[in-house]
Amino acid sequence: MSLPVPERDGTCVRASRGDDADRAWVHAAIAKVEADANRSADTHLHVFPLPPEWGIDLYLKDESVHPTGSLKHRLARSLFLYALCNGWIHEGTTVIEASSGSTAVSEAYFARLLGLPFVAVMPRGTSPEKIALIEFHGGRCHLVDEPSAIYDESRRLAAQTGGHYLDQFTYAERATDWRGNNNIAESIFEQLAREPHPVPSWVVVGAGTGGTSATIGRYVRYRRLDTRVCVVDPEGSAFFPGWVSGDSSVRGAASRIEGIGRPRVEPSFLPGVVDQMLQVPDAASVAAAHWCSRLTGRSVGGSTGTALWGALHQIAEMRGRGETGSVVTLICDGGERYAHTYYDEAWLAAQGLDPSPYLAMLDRFLASGVLA
Incomplete structure (x- = not known):
C-alpha cells in the first residue's frame, strides 16, 4: 500500500489511508476464510481401546481430518x-x-x-x-x-x-481466541459433555509454537475447570529445560520429531498455563506412533506418538493412585507424511532410533497398566 500524504484541513493536518478497493478485497478475503471454516465439520474424538475395568477413558482428538490434514x-x-x-x-x-x-x-x-x-x-x-x-x-x-x-x-x-x-x-498464542469461538479446547469439552468423565483429568499436547497448550491452558482456567495441562517435549528441545529452569533464553537442538520441539523457547509458549512437562525419548515417540497405528487402524505421525506416550504416562500414574477419569490427547497429523522417516527402517537405523524396546513396554502396559 502507498504511504499516506499529509495535507492541511483547516486548522488540522490530515493524513488518510482510505482505499475502498483494498477494504473490499480484505472483506472478501475474510469471508472466504470464514466460509472454509463453515464447510469443515468439527474433528472427531475417538475412544482409544483401554481395558474397561480400569475406569479410565483415553480420547484422541483427530486433527488429521482437517482439509490440509493436520492440527495446523x-x-x-x-x-x-x-x-x-x-x-x-x-x-x-x-x-x-x-x-x-x-x-x-x-x-x-x-x-x-x-x-x-x-x-x-x-x-x-x-x-x-x-x-x-x-x-x-x-x-x-x-x-x-x-x-x-x-x-x-x-x-x-x-x-x-x-x-x-x-x-x-x-x-x-494471540491469534486464537482462547475463550471460545470453536477453538480446539472448546471443541474438546463440548464433545466430552456426554461422556462418563466429561472433565478430563489431563489434556496432553506437544509444543511447536506453544499455541495449542496456551489455548487449552487459558480455556480451562477461564472456565474454572480442574483439568490439568501436560506438555510433552522431544529430546534436545529447549521447551522442557526452559520450563524447568524458568529461563526462556535456554537453547536446545533441532527436533527429530517434526512439528514439536524447538531449538529455542518460542514467544508463543506460555509456561504459566502448563501444569506438567514430560521429556519423551524420540524412539518412544516413534514406537507410540507405530503402536497407535496398529491398535486404531489410523496411521499417525511422530508428534502424535510423543503425545500418546505422555497420555499413557498420566494414565499409569492415575492407575497407581487408584484414580478413575479421562485423559485427552491429539492425533496431530497422519503417518503418510512420514513414509520416508518414522516408517522407514533405514531412516530409523541411520538416526540411531530403535523403537522395539518401547513397543514391548507399550504392549506390557495394556496388560498391566504400568508403563515401564
Missing part, C-alpha cells in the same frame, strides 16, 4: 484472519512463513484460497512428503541448511518482496 489447519486459519484484520495482508501480498512443515502446508492452502503467493522457509531436512504437499497447494519451498536460520531468512524475504511474515512462533 486451525492455526493457519487464525493467523490469516489475524493478519487480515490487522491490516498486514492485502491483495497481492507475498505471504512468508518459517515452518518445519505442517503449518506451511495449511498456510499454502489458505494463500491459494486468497490468490496470494506463498513461500515456506524450512530446514533442508523437512520430510519430502510435506514439501510435496506445500507445492501441491501452490506454495514455494525455500530450504535452509541451519534450522535456526529460518526466522531471519523469513524476515529477509519479507523485506525483499514487500511481503508479510506470518511468524507463527510469535503470534500463535
Whole structure:
C-alpha cells in the first residue's frame, strides 16, 4: 500500500489511508476464510481401546481430518484472519512463513484460497512428503541448511518482496481466541459433555509454537475447570529445560520429531498455563506412533506418538493412585507424511532410533497398566 500524504484541513493536518478497493478485497478475503471454516465439520474424538475395568477413558482428538490434514489447519486459519484484520495482508501480498512443515502446508492452502503467493522457509531436512504437499497447494519451498536460520531468512524475504511474515512462533498464542469461538479446547469439552468423565483429568499436547497448550491452558482456567495441562517435549528441545529452569533464553537442538520441539523457547509458549512437562525419548515417540497405528487402524505421525506416550504416562500414574477419569490427547497429523522417516527402517537405523524396546513396554502396559 502507498504511504499516506499529509495535507492541511483547516486548522488540522490530515493524513488518510482510505482505499475502498483494498477494504473490499480484505472483506472478501475474510469471508472466504470464514466460509472454509463453515464447510469443515468439527474433528472427531475417538475412544482409544483401554481395558474397561480400569475406569479410565483415553480420547484422541483427530486433527488429521482437517482439509490440509493436520492440527495446523486451525492455526493457519487464525493467523490469516489475524493478519487480515490487522491490516498486514492485502491483495497481492507475498505471504512468508518459517515452518518445519505442517503449518506451511495449511498456510499454502489458505494463500491459494486468497490468490496470494506463498513461500515456506524450512530446514533442508523437512520430510519430502510435506514439501510435496506445500507445492501441491501452490506454495514455494525455500530450504535452509541451519534450522535456526529460518526466522531471519523469513524476515529477509519479507523485506525483499514487500511481503508479510506470518511468524507463527510469535503470534500463535494471540491469534486464537482462547475463550471460545470453536477453538480446539472448546471443541474438546463440548464433545466430552456426554461422556462418563466429561472433565478430563489431563489434556496432553506437544509444543511447536506453544499455541495449542496456551489455548487449552487459558480455556480451562477461564472456565474454572480442574483439568490439568501436560506438555510433552522431544529430546534436545529447549521447551522442557526452559520450563524447568524458568529461563526462556535456554537453547536446545533441532527436533527429530517434526512439528514439536524447538531449538529455542518460542514467544508463543506460555509456561504459566502448563501444569506438567514430560521429556519423551524420540524412539518412544516413534514406537507410540507405530503402536497407535496398529491398535486404531489410523496411521499417525511422530508428534502424535510423543503425545500418546505422555497420555499413557498420566494414565499409569492415575492407575497407581487408584484414580478413575479421562485423559485427552491429539492425533496431530497422519503417518503418510512420514513414509520416508518414522516408517522407514533405514531412516530409523541411520538416526540411531530403535523403537522395539518401547513397543514391548507399550504392549506390557495394556496388560498391566504400568508403563515401564
